[in-house]
Amino acid sequence: MFHKPKIVVIGGGTGLPVVLRGLRDQNADITAVVTVADDGGSSGILRNYINVVPPGDIRNVLVALSELPKLQREIFQYRFKTTDQFLAGHAIGNLIISALSEMQGDIFDAVQELSAMMEIRGHVFPVSDEPLTLNAEFTDGSTLSGESEITHAHKQIKRVWVTPSNDQDGHEAKAVPEVIKAIENADQIVLGPGSLFTSILPNLMIHDVAKAVCESKAEVVYICNIMTQKGETDHFTDADHVRVLNQHLGKNFIDTVFVNIEPVPDNYINFKEWNEISQPVGHDFQGLRKQGCRVISSNFLQLKDNGAFHDRDKVVNELMNRLHEVHD
Template structure:
C-alpha cells in the first residue's frame, strides 16, 4: 500500500554518497516526510568536472538522492543515470548535465535542485548542505594538510597516516534555511551511512549546523558503515567511527548507533578484503563504552548483497529507524 502525501514521521537524513541514496530508497516506503541534507564537498569524477568548468556546486550526490526519492518512470531513471562512454562527455552522467542545465536556467543551484525534484515528483526534499562553494581539507596525524575530497583517500593510502580531522576553507558558509527548519521539526535525525570523513562529516562543518542538530528535540542516530573504506577508515572499528563523529561535533551529540551483525559470505568478503576493506562490527566491550557516553547500541542483520556488492538492507534499516521514533513517542 502506497503512502499518502504527508504521512509518517519527519526524518532528516544527513550525509552523501551511495550509502545515503540506498537508505532513502527504503525510507520512502515508511514515510513521505523525508529531508535529505547532502554534502556538496566532492570534487572528483563528473561532478568535479562540472564544478570546475561551470563554477557550479557538484551535483553527483544530489542527483543520486533525488533519483532515490523519485516517483517516475523506469525509463526516466535509466536516462538520468546514463553515463556517456565516448567523446568529450565520456564518464559524465545525463542526470548531472540535467541539473547543470537547471542551474543555468534558474541561476541558482538551490533552485536547480528544487526544480529537478519537482520534475521527478520526489517524496520529501533533497537539499544541498550549503550553496556556498567549499573545499574539503584533511589534516593527517603526520601533520600533512590535503586539499580536495577526491585527494584525501589517495594521500592517506600513499602516506599510511590516518586522518586527524577534516575542515573546510569557507568560514562564511551556512546551511540552507529549509535544512534548519527541517532539523527543528524532525522526529528523527540520521547521520550516514556513507564515507565517514568525505560524505558524513562535511555536513558538520558549515556554520551553526552542529548546534542546530544538537539542540533539536529529535533523537540522533549514527548508522555505521558495514565495511571500512580504504584510504579513509583503514583499521577502524565501531568505536573509532563513533569517536570521529563526536570529535567533529560534540561528545554528547548521539543517542543511538546502528551497526550490522550479519556475517558476510566468504566469497563476497574476499573481494573486499583484497582491496583493503574489513567488516565493521561491535567488539566485546564496545556496548559498554557507548553506554558510558549515553549512546544506545542497536545491532541487527542489516546487509544486502547484490552482484557481490555489500550494501545495507534499506528496508530492515528503515524499520529500525521508524521503531526508534515510535518508541520515543510511546515513552513520552
C-alpha cells in the same frame, strides 16, 4: 490528526540513496540533506568548468526519491561511455542539474525545480548554496584539500573541516536556511550510511548545521558502516566511528547507533572491484555505551555483487520502530 513524522537524512555518497529509497515508501516527511564537497569524477569536472555545486550526490538522491517511471529515472542516471570523448563519463542528470543551476543562478532553486519535475516524494536540499572544499589533517601532521585527493591518499585522518571553494574573503561556510529549519523541526535525524570523513562530516562541519543538530530534540541515529575504508577508517570499531563524530562536534550528540553483527563471509568480497574498503568494522559495545549511545545490533547485512551493503528494508524498519518507540 495523524502527525507525519519528519525524518532528516544527512550524508552523501552511495549509502544515502539506499536508505532514502526505503523511506520513500513509508508514511513520513523525508528531507535529504546532501553534501556539496564532492570533487571527483563527472561532478568534479563540471564543478571546475562551470563553477557549480557538484551534482553527483544530488542526482542519486533525486532518483532515489523520484516517483517517475523506471525509464525516466534510468535516463537521468545514464552515463556516457568513455569512448564518447567530449561527454565521456558524464551522467545526463549531472548535466541537467548544472544547466538548471546556471538558468536559476542558484543550486538550491534548481534542485527544487528539478524535484517538482521528477515528482520527488520528500525534499532534497543541498547543504550549502556554494561549492565547498573538504580539508583534512592526517595523523602524520600533513594536510590536503579536496575530497578525492583525501580519499586517494589512503592515510589515517585526524580531523576534517570545510571552506567555501570560491573563498576570496575568508567567509565561513553557511548552510541554506531550509536545511537548518528542517533539522530544527525533525522528529528523527539520520546520519549515514556513508564515508565517515568524506560524506557525513562535510555536512556537520558547517557551523550552523552542527549547532542545529546538537540542539535538536530529535533522536540522532547513526547507521554505522559495515566495512572500514582504506586509510580513512582502517581498524576502526563502531565506537571509533562515533568517537570521531562526537569529537568533531565537541559533544556526545549521537543517541542511537545501528550496528551490523552478521559476519561477512571470508573470501566473499571482491577487493579489486570494491577497492576502497578494508575489513569488517570491529565491535566495541562498551565503548559505545560509554559515549551514551543506545545500540541497536542486528543483521543489517545484504551481500550482493561480491560486496557488503546495508539491507535497506531492515534498516528502514528499525528506523520506523525507533520513531514509534520515541513518540508513543
